[in-house]
Amino acid sequence: MGGSNMSGEHHREESFIKRYIFSTDHKVIGKQYLITGIVMAIFGGVLALFFRINLANPGFLSHEQYNAFVTLHGAIMFFWVAMPILLGGFGNVLIPLMIGARDMAFPTLNMMSYWTFFLSAVILILSMFVPGGAFSGGWTVYPPLSANPEVLIGAKWGANLFLLALAFEFASMLMGGVNFVTTVLTMRVRGLTFMRLPIFIWMEVIASLVFLFSVAPLIAGALMLLLDINLGTHFFRVEAGKAGDPILWQHLFWFFGHPEVYVILFPALGILAEVFTTYARRPIFSYKTFVYANIVAAILSFLVWAHHQFVAGINTISALGFSITTVLISVPFSMSLVVLGLTLAGGSIRFTPAFLFGLFAFLMFIIGGLTGLPLGAVASDIYFHDTYFVVAHFHYTVFTIAVLSSLAGIYHWFPKMFGRRINYTFGKWHAILTLVFYNGFAFPAFFLGLAGHPRRYYSALELGYLQKYQWIHELMTISTVLLLATQVVFIFVFFYSIFAGEKETEPNPWESTTLEWLAPSPPPHLNWGNFAPLVERGPYEYAKNGKDIDFIPQGRLVKLKGETAEK
Amino acid sequence: MLPVNISADGHLIDLVLKISIGGGIVIGIVSFAIVLYMIFKFRRSKNPFPLQDVPPLLKKVIYIDFAMIIFDLVLLVTSSYAWAYFYIRPIDKIKKEALQKGEKYVEVNVIGRQFFWTFIYPGEDGKFGTSDDFKLANVLVVPKNYYVFLKMTSGDTLHSLFIPNVRMKYDTIPGRTTYVWFKPTAEGQYDIACAELCGSMHYSMKGIMIVMEEEKYKEWIKNPIYNSEDIISMYEFKR
Numbered sequence: 001m002g003g004s005n006m007s008g009e010h011h012r013e014e015s016f017i018k019r020y021i022f023s024t025d026h027k028v029i030g031k032q033y034l035i036t037g038i039v040m041a042i043f044g045g046v047l048a049l050f051f052r053i054n055l056a057n058p059g060f061l062s063h064e065q066y067n068a069f070v071t072l073h074g075a076i077m078f079f080w081v082a083m084p085i086l087l088g089g090f091g092n093v094l095i096p097l098m099i100g101a102r103d104m105a106f107p108t109l110n111m112m113s114y115w116t117f118f119l120s121a122v123i124l125i126l127s128m129f130v131p132g133g134a135f136s137g138g139w140t141v142y143p144p145l146s147a148n149p150e151v152l153i154g155a156k157w158g159a160n161l162f163l164l165a166l167a168f169e170f171a172s173m174l175m176g177g178v179n180f181v182t183t184v185l186t187m188r189v190r191g192l193t194f195m196r197l198p199i200f201i202w203m204e205v206i207a208s209l210v211f212l213f214s215v216a217p218l219i220a221g222a223l224m225l226l227l228d229i230n231l232g233t234h235f236f237r238v239e240a241g242k243a244g245d246p247i248l249w250q251h252l253f254w255f256f257g258h259p260e261v262y263v264i265l266f267p268a269l270g271i272l273a274e275v276f277t278t279y280a281r282r283p284i285f286s287y288k289t290f291v292y293a294n295i296v297a298a299i300l301s302f303l304v305w306a307h308h309q310f311v312a313g314i315n316t317i318s319a320l321g322f323s324i325t326t327v328l329i330s331v332p333f334s335m336s337l338v339v340l341g342l343t344l345a346g347g348s349i350r351f352t353p354a355f356l357f358g359l360f361a362f363l364m365f366i367i368g369g370l371t372g373l374p375l376g377a378v379a380s381d382i383y384f385h386d387t388y389f390v391v392a393h394f395h396y397t398v399f400t401i402a403v404l405s406s407l408a409g410i411y412h413w414f415p416k417m418f419g420r421r422i423n424y425t426f427g428k429w430h431a432i433l434t435l436v437f438y439n440g441f442a443f444p445a446f447f448l449g450l451a452g453h454p455r456r457y458y459s460a461l462e463l464g465y466l467q468k469y470q471w472i473h474e475l476m477t478i479s480t481v482l483l484l485a486t487q488v489v490f491i492f493v494f495f496y497s498i499f500a501g502e503k504e505t506e507p508n509p510w511e512s513t514t515l516e517w518l519a520p521s522p523p524p525h526l527n528w529g530n531f532a533p534l535v536e537r538g539p540y541e542y543a544k545n546g547k548d549i550d551f552i553p554q555g556r557l558v559k560l561k562g563e564t565a566e567k
Numbered sequence: 568m569l570p571v572n573i574s575a576d577g578h579l580i581d582l583v584l585k586i587s588i589g590g591g592i593v594i595g596i597v598s599f600a601i602v603l604y605m606i607f608k609f610r611r612s613k614n615p616f617p618l619q620d621v622p623p624l625l626k627k628v629i630y631i632d633f634a635m636i637i638f639d640l641v642l643l644v645t646s647s648y649a650w651a652y653f654y655i656r657p658i659d660k661i662k663k664e665a666l667q668k669g670e671k672y673v674e675v676n677v678i679g680r681q682f683f684w685t686f687i688y689p690g691e692d693g694k695f696g697t698s699d700d701f702k703l704a705n706v707l708v709v710p711k712n713y714y715v716f717l718k719m720t721s722g723d724t725l726h727s728l729f730i731p732n733v734r735m736k737y738d739t740i741p742g743r744t745t746y747v748w749f750k751p752t753a754e755g756q757y758d759i760a761c762a763e764l765c766g767s768m769h770y771s772m773k774g775i776m777i778v779m780e781e782e783k784y785k786e787w788i789k790n791p792i793y794n795s796e797d798i799i800s801m802y803e804f805k806r
Contacts, residue, residue: 346618370591379649452731
């Protein structure tokens, strides 16, 4: 394959700053997103550690700190961890490589996207140190609480900076989304038809489109909220004689907020598809079913938002309609999961760390999906709404997305991204311990939900009927501490492996089929040197004759004649 | 772990809870079993080369999708029925039907504020806006086997009145009126919680619902005692 020839041909003298900081190279930007996401995950995890300690031992934090940490933890894990890692990180690194392009369609916009994101993270952290303290009104920012500094300390500057940080984050992801969609539409290499795209690419495009279509109402809402906070308007605030509508915010927020969950879910499912096919050595069970089911789910995702508001004062007949769409969205997702599961059938499974994380993510998605039904069915949601059952459910979905699936992706593509390996034995223990401790904190929350424990409670000791469940909180806190300790070790190993891990010279160590594995590890600037990939078949040509030919790569590299990559 | 149900109609909610969780457990266990079977059977050390086709028996796993659709439909029918029963029927109609059946009801107005509940009683005459109206803080006293209609609003931000033992929860919203109704069937005292983040002391916004025999309630409302502990000691409640 001539990997060594390709990397040396176009030496460009670039300063360190241009190469690693203000770089327009999609791989560098992707790694910047990935590492920023990991750093923010540490931050979000430490916040969780603090408020979990408080729940086991009330009094550890002040009431305002507790609510602020819960608020920031939610927002960070969604917008500053899951999105940058799954979209900004894997999307940027993999989209051009998987479609055989040399970079994204708009490399400068891509660089601006990352630095806007970086700025948003800085603003978010600064918001903790403003007069009045950090915003503590929940990541859903429900007014009138969030809009009225008289009822919530921190609803002034804390809320302003929180909303500003979100605005920059959305601006960043909009730039990224436009870039992703344009790149996939226009820069696929010869032979790469839509139905030959790796599933991961489909999922990134669907996620980007869902984001682009859903974000506008929230931006309008956030502007009104800022006016309410700072100029005393009454879009959402209600005071005598000046009746704004707090429910309106909930509609604007969840019209974005629910599709947003799928924005991070789709790339996670894409990672699982790549990981399952590679390590089970089987083609995906039904490519078309998977793609179409997720397109249907993406469209349905715009019609379910008010299931967050069943008992919040919306029209009770429309609640019934939203309940129907919500329960029915389980059908396309169950189809996706069945396709993923049957990809293992008849395989020859290699239990690598990436596969273990993928498998665990898959199993936890099943729990997360099925526990969505009691919340989507409107009558059972009367009881479960805003209880720990919701907390358990969204940790089985969002933690699975943001952590388990991301880790599957990190272990899978680490050799490609950095040209080195993460220790195998460590990876397996990492996967197993993460699964155990994760369930240790998330599963007991279902029981708290059944017992009717409302969420966002500073302490369970205040309400009589909850006091006897304090031991569950203690168990969850111990599991959280162990879970975080495991991840701290991982983060150390991760950074160690980037610089000093075992060198991986083989471009395709997992014997995978998609195009990124044809490039050298790590791929040079502009990816393909004096070669260009040519796609000849579908993305998952495994299990060819059941014996010696185990897989056929999706394409091959062709040497360019008389042209250079610089063009 | 569900708290005891003391609402005459709470079994409807409990039925939906059981269907939604039970169905999930069945489908979940079947799915887990199939996945674990596959990773055991098709591990590399036992099956060094992948099969070229999925074994026909495993292809039947796609029936899980059909099981899912049936589960969804059963869940939607029961859930929608229960929801319509509690929330789509107009309150006035529910009251009228209760009277026709020879049932009795009480009405209490509720205001949520940071961080306490105010329960406003019409007094002995049963009419709001008269001189015998009175207010209780964090105590809701209701007669057993009466329908209870709570007409709720909020004085500042969003709250949510949650009484786990009657399976009812609904937000209170400034500038709007919302309702909760139920029919308690067992004497005793039951916790009331706030289920919508309302500020720093959200977790401590708690109330107590005391359900009394009809005669005791009639005696109490003539000469209301405001403090929950006094009520409990006076009427000799067992917890």
